[in-house]
Amino acid sequence: MKIISADEVHAALSYPGLVDALQETFAKNFNQPPRQVFLLDDADNNDAFALLPAWNDKIIAVKAFTYFEGNPAPYERLYSKIMIFDRSYGEPLALVDGTTCTFWRTGGVSGLATRLLSREDSSTMLLLGTGNLSTYMVRANASVRPLEKIMIWGNPDGLPPMAEAQAVIDEVSAELPEIEFSVVTDLENACGEADIIVCATASADILVKGAWIKEGTHLDFIGNHHADKRECDTEVITNGKVYADSYVNAFKEAGEILVPINEGVFSKEDVVAELAEMCSGKATLRINDKEITVFKAIGQAVTDLVAASMAYSASE
Numbered sequence: 448m449k450i451i452s453a454d455e456v457h458a459a460l461s462y463p464g465l466v467d468a469l470q471e472t473f474a475k476n477f478n479q480p481p482r483q484v485f486l487l488d489d490a491d492n493n494d495a496f497a498l499l500p501a502w503n504d505k506i507i508a509v510k511a512f513t514y515f516e517g518n519p520a521p522y523e524r525l526y527s528k529i530m531i532f533d534r535s536y537g538e539p540l541a542l543v544d545g546t547t548c549t550f551w552r553t554g555g556v557s558g559l560a561t562r563l564l565s566r567e568d569s570s571t572m573l574l575l576g577t578g579n580l581s582t583y584m585v586r587a588n589a590s591v592r593p594l595e596k597i598m599i600w601g602n603p604d605g606l607p608p609m610a611e612a613q614a615v616i617d618e619v620s621a622e623l624p625e626i627e628f629s630v631v632t633d634l635e636n637a638c639g640e641a642d643i644i645v646c647a648t649a650s651a652d653i654l655v656k657g658a659w660i661k662e663g664t665h666l667d668f669i670g671n672h673h674a675d676k677r678e679c680d681t682e683v684i685t686n687g688k689v690y691a692d693s694y695v696n697a698f699k700e701a702g703e704i705l706v707p708i709n710e711g712v713f714s715k716e717d718v719v720a721e722l723a724e725m726c727s728g729k730a731t732l733r734i735n736d737k738e739i740t741v742f743k744a745i746g747q748a749v750t751d752l753v754a755a756s757m758a759y760s761a762s763e
Contacts, residue, residue: 449541450639451758456547459761460754463678464591465555466562468753473559473726477503477749481695484672491674493673499748504577508752510545518648525549525579529755538708541759548754550758553581553647555666559741561643562591563725564690564733565665569637569642570595573631575654575678576647576670577611584669585619589626598631598641601673603621635659635672646678657682668703669744671707677702679741684713687741688733691723696745704741 479501485493492515499510512527527545532538562567569592575586577599585597599611609630616628631637637645638659646655648670655666657680658692666687668678681729684707697704698715720730731738 448539449759449762451543451762453547454607456544456551456754456758457750459758460551462555462558462587465551465754465757466587467590468757469552469555469559469750470505470562470726470751472554472753473723474728475503476753477501477615477723479747481699481747484700484750488685490536493585493591499746499751500573501748501752502534503749503752505534506540506756507537507754508535508755510549510751510755512549512674518636528595529580529751531559531752531755531759537654541755542696542705543755543758545755547678547757548659548751548758550583551748552754553580553669553744553746554587556669556744556747557584557585557645557647557669557720558591558631559726560667560690560692560744561588561665564740565576566663566733566736568593569665571598572643572645573598573600573637573641574615574645574647575600575634576645576649578647578649579616580647580669581615585615585645585648586622588643588645589623592643594626594643596627598637600631600634600637603632604705623656643667646720648678651676653677653680655679655683657684657686660686660739665733665742667742667744669700670719671702671743672700674700674702675703678710679703679708681707681712683739683741689718689741689743690720690722690725690730691718691742692744693747694718696747697721697743703741721747722734758759 529545599612723732
């Protein structure tokens, strides 16, 4: 059995290659029991432990992770490992660094949703969030759309303000010289300018408002995994065509969807499709350039399977 490190995962994965592999996998048959999340909130701190199993005709995979949001340095917030097995004989194949796979596949799913739902001529992107996922969101979305401008919004209370956003730009701008990067502080104006809005924050507060969004925008919400919290207001949801990575997970953990349902202005039936339907041709996607599309991702084990198996194949 192989041990595949974070460095080996980085060397094996790229965009849009991972986006392509995810799209191909979602178009085929796979099995994915509901993910199990256990809250370890003795101190009301949202510490969590989770297990995510999935399998297809080639690979069985299970990811185990811990997420301790309040961890002090030098500890990470997220620790994760993915175990993969051969589907034919059940043989253990590899233990793969799950944290790195998580970053890559989360970016890949964002890129896949952008490929399927955004306008093909989308040229301006707004990213909210400057954490570990931020550079993956930039790279994945830039690999599927002809982006010319990317605006980044981060913690306005940083010292100096927005230093985290500038750090993201410093990391990715040399890789993407054709794109103009900027730090933004006025979310209302930035939302009104963007063709694609990706929200990947740990904020407990509403950041994006429906009144700010122009026709034809695609919005992607990734950061929140709590049923009573959300990154956008109700108007974003009621004004848009809403999609989810998984019905099961979204109806359990996605506050962006669940809060409007509880308010009585939205329903489960209003979610147009989940990602497997979107990739297999069973769902209606964007039909014109004026529609506002909204994609909510919680996270799926099959995406971990794809990233980990690609890393394993590269090691052979």
